Amino acid sequence: MVSLHATTRIPVSAWLLTTLVALAGCQPDTATGGPGSIVTVDWLSQNVADTTIVPIHVGSEAVFNEEHIPGASYLSFADFAVRNDSATGLRNELPPPDTMRQRLEALGISDDSKIVVYSDNERTLFATRLLFTLDYLGLGEQSFLLDGGLLAWKAAGNPVTADLPDTRPGTLSTKPVNELVVDAAWIAARMNTPGYVLVDARPHEQYAGAQEQTESRQGHIPGAVNLPLTELYDQDGKMRHAAELQRLFQNAGFTPGDTVVAYCVTGVLATGVTYAARHLGYEILVYDGSIEDWSADPDRPMTASPSADRR
Template sequence: MLRFRVLALSTAFLAGPFLSTARVVQAHDAPQVVSAAWLADHLKDRNLVLLHVGEKAGYDAGHIPGAQYIALADISTPRGEGLTLELPPVERLEVVLEGLGISDDSRIVVYYGKDWVSPATRVIFTLDSLGLGGRTSLLDGGMPAWVANGQPTSAESGTPAKGSLTPRAQATTVDGAWMDANLGKPGHVVVDARNVEFYTGAKAGGRPERNGHIPGAVSIPFDSLLTDAPRFKPERELRAAFAAAGVKDGDRVVAYCHIGQQATVVYVAARVLGYPVVLYDGSFEDWSARGKPVEAAK
């Protein structure tokens, strides 16, 4: 099973106080990618918060007992206020997450319904951006794995008690100005997470549409890191994919895609492998809109 390596940017958040009156999962006790069996064993833990990512109709039809529904729209800048998918102000995220019952001592498990892997990893990235990365896990295989394991589902939903969260913003994103200033510098590997036809220029992307990729970027398509199930491939296969693209030990991965969603699969995989990683949140949409140069694969 995969286990996330918790990078230094997250470890400062691990020392919150814990009550002793009920079983509590402490961040250093729990694996960062959890199995259905692990989750079943910890389902009643006092500080567990479950987040369901997927279609609302799917959540309403049946979800893991106690799970709260979260949509990307809840944790993104509203359309019309910027690019398609950007992190909103920390203050807004704090309100949303507290409304889901998240507190400083919460142990959070994110899971996806059906094949919504990249929306789920976008949620994990968002939690990491607030300093919750060391307390957040992905359910390996999502809802399908839970059901296949013979675990119960529920159609009941309720409003959790409001959480008490102290956000600790982390440097998980870079913007266009940073890209302009740092593109091509040693130690930074820009990774294009889009499907390969967009990288090569066979298909156009961005607004306005452009054929190609950010100059110097390497290609690691997000879906190449996943099995058909879908779930993340074994760590050795992830490491081989990064190495084949030219990522070396000590490199800082700068991931981008169309709008900042698919690239979070690369972001999470990089964390699994221990690479320092950031997300170019505006991604190719921002790059194209600013009229920056692109190159096609040779």
């Protein structure tokens, strides 16, 4: 469970200027960042022969079998998003840490690996969900999102292959998990707590309760702001520039020192928002059960309004 802590606040204008200057000077052509880091296809093409780099293809196995980045291994969504085996039966939960480490080791990942995750289409949500899982396992400092994924790689004229990589098993040290996940009780106890902004990453129609949801009640958690995942990435699956991201987060009501607490339907879309937030330097948490969990209890409040809490 995550505990509240005091945050030191600085004027928004000064913080924003400092943040954007720092981000402008950080070229994504280096792989030295922490959680939320991005690399370009140019960087990967120049370093693809580096044996410490392990590209991970997420998306369709059929696409992977037909074409993927040379040296890439495949992980299916089911490898890192599992159904909860408790009475709740929640979907797309984090796998047991030891099980996930073994899967990563089988792909040749070790303590010194640079893990470059990419999507095979313009939707980044599976890639960011895997990156969130890696961050949870303590591997966030060595994990990176390939901006634009396979589509950008091919558009730049880089080669693809159907050949499987010659992989030797890796070795990962056991690390304590990062406490990045909160539950319904945590959300209920901290609604409207200063320093935490609850973000609904779903399309606005779902947030507003205008679109029927078969798995849950309609509407959103009271106090949540709506920042759809699709606003943070362009139509080609590339993350928007830092200045544009910062404007979107500010318009959603964020101030310096805030923690992004994101949810969606089952915790997948939410990771696209938190990865962008990490990229800007925000602390992040994910309500992994999301609306599927929250709305299952009729005593938990829901708000359905086309305009409420949209900033």
